[in-house]
Amino acid sequence: MFRKAIEKLNIRLDILRQYRSLLQQDFPEPNLKALYKRQSLLLRGLCRIGLLERWHRTAGNPRLTEVLERHPHIRGAIYWPYLHNDWTPERRFEVIDRHYLLLDGPAAILLAAARGKVRLASLRGSGPELRLVLDKPKWFMREGEVVLNLFQEEARLYSVAFALGLEDGKRLAYVGAIQGSNLDQAAEIYRQLTRELHGLRPRDLTILALRMLCDAMGIERLLAVSHKARHHESAFFGNLPEGKIQANYDEIWSEQGGRLLENGFFELPTKISHRDLSKIPSRKRASYRRRYEMLDGLGSQIRAACAGGVLTQ
Incomplete structure (x- = not known):
């Protein structure tokens, strides 16, 4: 059980590192405003770690997995608005995930x-x-x-x-x-x-x-x-x-x-x-x-x- 807990912790830490890298790409400016944006969105990601994990566990949707490899910035939908300004982060993931499931x-x-x-x-x-x-x-x-x-x-x-x-x-x-x-x-x-x-x-x-x-x-x-x-x-x-x-x-x-x-x-x-x-x-x-x-x-x-x-x- 302890080993599984360590493995889960390592997975989450890796996901957070990737998320932090994504924030750095979206807000690269060396100023306080960009720093504040990165840190506040990182905190938001910590509060939604379960949703972040869903973005990284897409084995059930191989098309989305493929597209995320080509277009990793898609994961930014967890913090920026997508398509409709009233959609929640969960709704945004659901729409994007569903889109690729429907490509048959x-x-x-x-x-x-x-x-x-x-x-x-x-x-x-x-x-x-x-x-x-x-x-x-x-x-x-x-x-x-x-x-x-x-x-x-x-x-x-x-x-x-x-x-x-x-x-x-x-x-x-x-x-x-x-x-x-x-x-x-x-x-x-x-x-x-x-x-x-x-x-x-x-x-x-x-x-x-x-x-x-x-x-x-x-x-x-x-x-x-x-x-x-x-x-x-x-x-x-x-x-x-x-x-x-x-x-x-x-x-x-x-x-x-x-x-x-x-x-x-x-x-x-x-x-x-x-x-x-x-x-x-x-x-x-x-x-x-x-x-x-x-x-x-x-x-x-x-x-x-x-x-x-x-x-x-």
Whole structure:
């Protein structure tokens, strides 16, 4: 019994050393503020040693074990907010753990994205090729486990971060962020692409592609975080500089037919339907027809990718 107690103590000490190393990476500044942050979060970790152990005992979820080896910063969700600012550390672990348990069948493509960029689909117009790409960049680590991006050449024009979940026996996706480009010429690029996309804005195309992806993976519900529930609104970050966050999520999700729920999420439809062309003014009908043909082709590519035709970059 004494030997087992010593072994358990050594395991916990090793976990705490790794946790302390993680804090040092997240708060490396040589000042009192960073020191205070590291020490207070270390104390918080000591108080939640059982949860820390769960992060290090993932043998029952080999996919999460693999991803933690590639992306060890994920464990930071024990102290920083993740996706929804009201989620507890236990809830955050549960969501991340569940996400990787659900990566089977068509959703296996999301595991490939944790290993590297995965091309989901492409569009060709009069300009450079547009690509829909799945990946897992570190700067979205607090908004979801995978990111769907719209690329033009090497420029990341729009990104939406999400994680899969399960509620009441139904598979769902939680959307934690949507972000545009920080290029100086982004507005002009968007205007040009809207013309090439037959009047469809690049942001809307990205969201429609996410809905197509969810449908292809058998996701029954799509929940997008509201503006007030965003992780950036957490007290963890203090007061963000004025103008730091510009996009109003409530407006974006409402435009997409979203309905605000009591839990701080907007529910968006996963199925996509087209307007009856006969009810569209004749002068716009040809443009809408081309748009719908484009979207139908995009949906076919996404379904094919989820069925096993994964193209890595």
